Amino acid sequence: MVDQAKPLVLGQGQALAPAWPNGGGVVLDGSNWLQTPDAPGLHAPRVVTMEAWVTLGSFTNSYMPLFYKGAGDGTLGAGRTFALFAVNGGGLLLSTGDGSEQFLSSPSALVTPGVRTHVAATIDRDAGTMAIFVDGTQVASGSVRTGNATASASPLTVGFTSEPFGGFGPFVGRIEDVRLWNVARSAAELDAARSTEVAPGTPGLLLDWRLDEGAGTLLADNSGLGHAGSFSGLLDKLTDAVAGRIEVPGQRVVYTLDLLQPKQVVFDSLADTNFTWTLEGPRGTHVSARSFQGSDSREWGTADGYIADFAAGNRLVHELAPGRYTFTIDAPGMPPALSHGA
Numbered sequence: 001m002v003d004q005a006k007p008l009v010l011g012q013g014q015a016l017a018p019a020w021p022n023g024g025g026v027v028l029d030g031s032n033w034l035q036t037p038d039a040p041g042l043h044a045p046r047v048v049t050m051e052a053w054v055t056l057g058s059f060t061n062s063y064m065p066l067f068y069k070g071a072g073d074g075t076l077g078a079g080r081t082f083a084l085f086a087v088n089g090g091g092l093l094l095s096t097g098d099g100s101e102q103f104l105s106s107p108s109a110l111v112t113p114g115v116r117t118h119v120a121a122t123i124d125r126d127a128g129t130m131a132i133f134v135d136g137t138q139v140a141s142g143s144v145r146t147g148n149a150t151a152s153a154s155p156l157t158v159g160f161t162s163e164p165f166g167g168f169g170p171f172v173g174r175i176e177d178v179r180l181w182n183v184a185r186s187a188a189e190l191d192a193a194r195s196t197e198v199a200p201g202t203p204g205l206l207l208d209w210r211l212d213e214g215a216g217t218l219l220a221d222n223s224g225l226g227h228a229g230s231f232s233g234l235l236d237k238l239t240d241a242v243a244g245r246i247e248v249p250g251q252r253v254v255y256t257l258d259l260l261q262p263k264q265v266v267f268d269s270l271a272d273t274n275f276t277w278t279l280e281g282p283r284g285t286h287v288s289a290r291s292f293q294g295s296d297s298r299e300w301g302t303a304d305g306y307i308a309d310f311a312a313g314n315r316l317v318h319e320l321a322p323g324r325y326t327f328t329i330d331a332p333g334m335p336p337a338l339s340h341g342a
Helices: 187-193
Strands: 004-008 024-027 034-035 047-056 063-071 078-087 091-097 103-107 116-124 129-134 138-142 155-157 174-183 206-211 229-233 243-246 251-259 263-268 276-281 285-290 317-320 324-329 338-341
Touching: 004 034, 004 243, 024 034, 047 078, 047 338, 063 174, 078 243, 091 129, 091 138, 103 129, 103 138, 116 138, 138 187, 155 174
Parallel strands: 004 251
Antiparallel strands: 024 174, 034 155, 034 229, 047 116, 047 174, 063 078, 063 155, 078 091, 091 103, 116 129, 129 138, 174 206, 243 338, 251 324, 263 317, 276 285, 276 324
């Protein structure tokens, strides 16, 4: 096991390039997602089919968004044009709104972390039906009202929702062959095409991200309709944030920081994971294996202000003397290819 070694300069950010694994698709690490701008062709107020291959890395919360088109508001479903979520325990949740939410849940244990799975869902307001499919087989069906779905001018996102609900977590894992249709695809049609490419201009095809670029941040749309996508992330507007990735279990990222003058520094975690960080320098250990989940931009524990003792276990503002420091990120018990941000 080889640790990653990187230099660190205060005030200089380090961006994290998207992960394009061999064999196609992209890996979303919880800090990034895929999106395309709103367009009239993506509104799909009557009929929509969503489909993709997913390999879930872990259950990050109760619900993890796969597809989301909606207002991103706090109405808990009323503002969703269409959405599909993975559910902790391996189920899927299909949701749509028309002033209030209607949803359909599948049985559990259908989507297993580490197992490549084809998922799809249809909402057909013309016929008044909804359905969920796994690996080309229908696993759930239900009814939906026949009025138009709620319209939204927000982007279509894959792996993310901005809705303010504590039960949502980011999608972490690999995703391939993202497709969107304005027709209700049958189980037979989904099964026949899930492992093959679809030709541009196929009737009803709105968006087709094959995700075979292999590098970069732009996503080609092979539908012929120009709905190209891109990566987006939590750190896009934070130019001084430092982001990194643990590539394999047990690996650490070790940053080296050289200071010529005394500095006061604050560590603020931007990732809700159980990663830990350790800060060591000329005067010894300042912080030892503190969790990211206990490292926000204020004191934690009983203190909330400046602490004179440099080794205090709950201090936030750290007085660093000139010299060399090592700042180590560890990920105990975590799956590979997860990112950190600070």
